[in-house]
Amino acid sequence: MKIMVIAGSPTAESRTRGIAQFAAETLKQMNVEVLYFDVGIDKLPLFTGDATTAQNETVKKLAEYAEQADGFFVTSPEYHSGISGALKNALDFLGGKHFKNKPSAIAVAAGGGKGGMNALTNLRTVLRGVYSLVLPDQFIADPVNFDEGNVLVDELAQTRVRELTIQLKELTEVVSVNQAK
Numbered sequence: 001m002k003i004m005v006i007a008g009s010p011t012a013e014s015r016t017r018g019i020a021q022f023a024a025e026t027l028k029q030m031n032v033e034v035l036y037f038d039v040g041i042d043k044l045p046l047f048t049g050d051a052t053t054a055q056n057e058t059v060k061k062l063a064e065y066a067e068q069a070d071g072f073f074v075t076s077p078e079y080h081s082g083i084s085g086a087l088k089n090a091l092d093f094l095g096g097k098h099f100k101n102k103p104s105a106i107a108v109a110a111g112g113g114k115g116g117m118n119a120l121t122n123l124r125t126v127l128r129g130v131y132s133l134v135l136p137d138q139f140i141a142d143p144v145n146f147d148e149g150n151v152l153v154d155e156l157a158q159t160r161v162r163e164l165t166i167q168l169k170e171l172t173e174v175v176s177v178n179q180a181k
């Protein structure tokens, strides 16, 4: 089974990346093959709809990973009550061809003070737009859940991400088995 983990923050020092890396490590420990894509490192051009961008090496990597993936773990920061522009730009290069009937787990890094829910709802809406099967469960990490290096260190937060990865693996197995029939 292959799960694509998408770190959806454009920043160099990123808490979102801390969630994505923890999810990736957890999935690897569960014998899942992880395809890791980080929009803050794998810099994509702006989506314009121009066919020539499909030849861009990073766009190719994004599309190849998404095509191979059986499921997705998608993370974003909450920026102004939505997902990051960088993640939305990445998702605009993809579509139903990549996501249809494939499960997704979603998690967001927020600023504390009860933020994060709007970005989760926004991400859920976008992933529904590409026909992904988004898990009902979801997770928000606050700044206090990370150390100074943006590693997700809080035990409860780690447990919540672990639970999401377990649910994602289970649903991906069920969907893959049924699609193979």
Ligand SMILES: Cc1cc2nc3c(=O)[nH]c(=O)nc-3n(C[C@H](O)[C@H](O)[C@H](O)COP(=O)(O)O)c2cc1C
Residues within 6 Å of the ligand: 009, 010, 011, 013, 014, 015, 016, 017, 076, 077, 078, 079, 080, 081, 082, 109, 110, 111, 112, 114, 115, 116, 143
């Ligand atoms: C432009 C911008 C907008 C933000 N808007 C929100 C917001 O609407 N709600 C919230 O909870 N946090 C907001 N924050 C705080 C970020 O969600 C928080 O710092 C998060 O950890 C950033 O993740 P990152 O380090 O991966 O980019 C905002 C931060 C920035 C830079």
